[in-house]
Amino acid sequence: xxxxxxxxxxGVRKARITQSYDTIAWKWMRYSAVLLIPLVxxxxxxxxxxxxxxQIDLSYVAYRxxxxxxxxxxxxxxxxxxxxxxNGFRQVLNDYIHTVxxxxxxxxxxxxxxxxxxxxxxAAIIGGVR
Amino acid sequence: MSALRTTLIGYVRYRGHQGxxxxxxxRVTGLGTLLFLTIHILDTATVYFFPNLYADAIAVYRTTLFxxxxxxxxxxxxxxxxxxxxxAFFDWFPKYWTIEIERKWATRTLILAIILWLPxxxxxxxxxxxxxxxxxxx
Numbered sequence: 001x002x003x004x005x006x007x008x009x010x011g012v013r014k015a016r017i018t019q020s021y022d023t024i025a026w027k028w029m030r031y032s033a034v035l036l037i038p039l040v041x042x043x044x045x046x047x048x049x050x051x052x053x054x055q056i057d058l059s060y061v062a063y064r065x066x067x068x069x070x071x072x073x074x075x076x077x078x079x080x081x082x083x084x085x086x087n088g089f090r091q092v093l094n095d096y097i098h099t100v101x102x103x104x105x106x107x108x109x110x111x112x113x114x115x116x117x118x119x120x121x122x123a124a125i126i127g128g129v130r
Numbered sequence: 131m132s133a134l135r136t137t138l139i140g141y142v143r144y145r146g147h148q149g150x151x152x153x154x155x156x157r158v159t160g161l162g163t164l165l166f167l168t169i170h171i172l173d174t175a176t177v178y179f180f181p182n183l184y185a186d187a188i189a190v191y192r193t194t195l196f197x198x199x200x201x202x203x204x205x206x207x208x209x210x211x212x213x214x215x216x217x218a219f220f221d222w223f224p225k226y227w228t229i230e231i232e233r234k235w236a237t238r239t240l241i242l243a244i245i246l247w248l249p250x251x252x253x254x255x256x257x258x259x260x261x262x263x264x265x266x267x268x
Binding site: 030033034036037040044048049052053054056057058061062078081082085086088089092095096098117118120121123124127128129130 | 133134137157160161163164167168171172174175176177178179181184185188191192204207211214215217218221222250253254257261
């Protein structure tokens, strides 16, 4: 297994960081957060302000998903937000779980939950309105 | 469990200033948003799996309780995003991460979230008053 390193400038000295899942997850949380802000707010403003909650029904969803672009958008939306959220949840729980084995078990449970729920969401977006 | 109790009591008693409040709020708003999101993914998935249930789900979301919860949710997402950007900025430019600058920006983040929330709250509140309390009708 190779250990890659990243250099971080602290202003006093440079430190070499060995990569691990957590360092990648840390970077990913920041990058996905920046991407999520337009992704989420376009969705919210479109659905709640422009369309309005009281106009939302099955035919509206079908109308929107008739456009492939919106389905692709929704797939990006669901994947990035839910992964960002579940990883954040994992980090929060890690603060309160004190044994390595228990943390690993919770992480596995969260991974499975993330996978199943994302699968359900993706299936609905791809399947469309019935 | 008692370790958790100690931790939570510690969160309340810790004499952190804005930074500590920002940490707590970021955590609470993140968890709240995640809970909403899980339910939202599943309820929207009903359009494919149980289409007749979708209308029922939307009807529940138009109730007053959910209308109020939605207003809280919008604040949660706004605050979590704004504070997250602040955190990401400090992570990318650590030389700016001093106590004074952090406290100043933690305060500004909260104020920004509230300012961004107010127009949304007015729109949603108005919608609640019109549809749920039948005000402004002839």
